[in-house]
Amino acid sequence: MLRLFSRQKNQVLPLSATRHLFSTTTAAASSNLYSKYSFVPPPSLKPQSPSSTQSPPKKQPKPRYRPPSSLDRTGEKPLQSKLPFDFRFSYTESSTDVRPIGLREPKYSPFGPGKLDRVWTGVCAPVVDPKVGSPEDEKTVEEKRRVARERIQGEPLTNAERKALVERCQRHKTKRQVNLGRDGLTHNMLNDIHNNWKHSEAVRIKCMGVPTVDMKNVCTQLEDKTFGKIIHRHGGLLVLYRGRNYHPKKRPVIPLMLWKPHEPVYPRLIKTTIDGLSIEETKEMRKRGLAVPALTKLAKNGYYGSLVPMVRDAFLTEELVRIDCKGLQKSDYKKIGCKLRAKLTQKEFPSVWGVIPSKQGWPYRSSKFDLIKFEDFVWGRFDLILAHSIKIRSLVQWSLADLVPCILVTFDKEQIVVWRGQNYKPSEDGFFLTEREPFDHSGNDLDDHEVENQNGEGITGNSDYYSGDSD
Template structure:
């Protein structure tokens, strides 16, 4: 009996020692943090500058200042590219052998041609488009007021893992310039748009696309603060004095409304509507009630470049644009 007790006590002591060892080895729990510095920063060889939005930002317009100090939205030490406050350039601008935009564009074109391979036949295109329609699949990517963002590139490649084409639904501000949306999608993802109906697009990945060998796209952890740009509306309208500016702004709010924009709607026909409106009157008013102020400011900026026209006012949730003094009327057809 004493031998059995000693064995039992030895077994219990051994179990306690083992459990204490296991508890000591187990590290304490640490929640994941996006601010932790990684040992090796990611290296991406994609031949374009990383921006928050590729459709809603322009390389031609330079900001006049920054609201906050330059802090990379990819996290500290996570990307081997310097953040300039607006973008993370593909080539360090300080280096002597900096590649020009034309060279980077040529690299993107050759890479896209290699991935696409031979063009699709009409039958293949029809099959892919039918597979992406709503009765067959519910998977789609929504492109909203921020346009084509950097993190959406990862979403596109994730969809291409399981299907050769993906459906993209465009809504809101970016749909004013659908040509630019289509160009940026093909340029940044190296895919091809094989179907377009209003704001609905079908993006094909290419014949030579390999899901296991996808490009390195570092995720953007937060939205960077927007820099300071020049004012859209100045004290006086271009070509007018102060009194004429006050009069034209007052008259612009009483002009009959051309159209009313719905929230998150499709605005692809807005530019031709404004051009037709200028044939009847020199001022055009667009009702934007219910839209955020930043949205109709972006719409006014796009109209200024696409129509082209001069922005008069954003008061009372209205966009008022003027065709200008040097507006050229279309030539009348001979009878």
């Protein structure tokens, strides 16, 4: 069998048969399947040249985590605060009487964009819109403030209650304390005071640095902005009482400032030449001022409550007074000089309604209003004067003669040199806060009053409490 198979020759197909075979396979490959089924082969079945190979697409990186921002207030309404006063960064170191001559930045609200329903003017956020406000609205706001404070305070404390609260706020009893420093009473500090009032009826406040030059202003602003009452003061140490009817859950809404706004541009404190003197006389006075003995040396973050009486007493015998401020920041002793000028020229004017001085005679009555608040013109609120068609020149001459007997000479070499002026007259009136202030009332605690009278001592309120100023 093997031989039979091996001897057989290989059969060769004819050429026509091979042609027929190839033609049928080609026809089958190029049949009507493409048109009938609309078949499209995937890219993986198509032959690709090695030159056209592409790298696979990279996976997109995951976005980095961003914490929620307080500036993103999409869909939220602005806060509405019912506090009846203008919002400022500092209530003790800024004044509504002195108008700035320019701003250092655009009017961006420090409360955040769209977070407060008040307009930021670059200096403050007024409670009454300046574009639509009126004097009647300001009177209404003042009345609301007075009524709210009386409602929260309730009946006054007795002497025994006051002494118990003061004793509870001493350093050896509690560590809770609010520090009032270079910037004075700031807006966010109001929130700190209310947070302390959650846990105790009174809070200890320690005042240091520039604001202590005018402690009366500090006490007034604290009581006015917090609706509380100061029940104890020893130097720069205060105890602020919240009131009998204060409820922590009904505390006012205080929007916080997210950053410190830039201070506006104010007129220069020291001019090239002093009014009434020539250039040579001004230079000579500055040399003499730097050569006179220093009245006192101010310590950094110290208590300056006795500085104004010292300068007033020195003006009785000396024409120039020098205050040594070495070690203090330049902005600090400039603020002290500005406060000295304002404090030394200030007089106590009652909040009454009166007439306006003018060259046309005394009294002078306006064409629109018969009575205008007297202190508005004393403290330089000239916008109201212009509104009533009064000559500004006559009023400025009158006010300068009465309000500027003290002139700043120089701030060179970290010194404050003050000149009392040519026509200086010592002020007979004026109110200065003593080192300790009595807060006792003779009508309360009659038994204690009788006991103290028997011992020959009156009620002065000068209890020996540890103030903590020696630290």
